[in-house]
Amino acid sequence: MPANVSGRAYALTALSPIREGWTSDGIAYADVVRDRLQGWNTEPNSPMTGVPNTYLCRFFVLDDVYHQSLPGAGVLDTLSDLLPVLPNALRKSVLPAEDHLKSRYLVFSSELHGGVDGDVDAYLRGMWGAIESRIREVWGWCHGFEQVTDGAGFAAYIRKCQLPAALFFNGSNDDPLAEQLKALYLKQEFTRFAVDSQGLDAATLRRRMAEFMQRVDPPNIAGPTWSPGRYRL
């Protein structure tokens, strides 16, 4: 089983290189991407609410690789950091080397329900179907995206940007999102019911429980339930 998969949960990591360039206003494309994503935070809810089976996901722009640390604990590190009298070349030779990226990358990381087959292509096609215009808003500034015209093309594109996980840990559960949301709805409703029903006699409680079950309809995934990304109850 690939390391991207844990049960029926799938960890998708994609780094899409952003084109080097500037808008007519002199704004770097990477900053346009950043600005668009920032704009999503001020909408009534994330566009990702429309993408089926997304548990959690995040976007950010990787401008560069960098490394900051305290002096290391190795003998050479300590000596070189404490003894500035050493020749600079020797001192620098044991410091971490400077490293830089040549492109900036749009990082998309998603935890999703991929089913028993870990079918990420179906997920990506669904994502395209749900929020094509929003995908274009951010990926439209990336290398190679100009060839994407449909859901299958988007899935193939993200596959090229994908990096395999070395280890994926699932501390939650891997049910389809709709089942998780239904379960959360039931938990919330039943908790309230249990509190409100304390002290009732058996006959009344039995009648109310029947009404409750009819109202919340536990087997019915479609509803009533929570909607994805819901902030208010």
Next chain:
Amino acid sequence: MSNVAGKAYAMNVLTPIRWYTAWLNKLIFWVALKIPSTLKGLITLSLIHYARWVIIGPKQFPHLSPQQPREELKYAYMLFFSNFNGSWDQYVDSFSFAIPAGLDMFWKWNLRYPRSIALTPFHQYIRFNQIETIHYYNAYPLATSNDVKSAHAVRNALLAFQQGSDVSDEAFMTRYKALLRSLQHDLGDMAPTPIVSMSAYQVERRERWHASLPKEGKPPAPTAGQEASHAS
């Protein structure tokens, strides 16, 4: 910037590994994958929704078109992504306290990793190398990882309860009490925290602003007083 979505926090940490030790890290993860009992410590940290480690070799950054320059990096890089409940400090400290050896094993070969204990150098290492999320989405902002797991148990219990039948009110009562007893650890109200997330705060501010609009014309700009009252 939005590292927070509801009760979940998104952490991204990028750290370099020497290319000739990156394979050792991969080997450690491979062993962890093959022997799930090695992750027992992680499972005890029930505040985690999902976490993952990705190791990118110096030449493995995606290259999508001839116009894109090829990367020429000296190091491999390890990306760590986590989704957890609670604050940054709670999370990092719980790692250090619960699984210091496991943490050291996963980061051991990363450049100048200070070890998970003592806490302060470890905090600094993570803070120095953490990258902020711009947009973070959570399908259930009001639920913790434990809520998701316990909700699964509640639904199963209710489905089973629905299958049963009772000859009398007393028999029903016995079954109902048994149901409640079995779900003692799984029930609980999922109320919003004071500010569920920074993005929800933005949404709320916008909703209040729009609610104050006259039916025609442009919205008045929020006043300094309004800003202050929202921030308090």
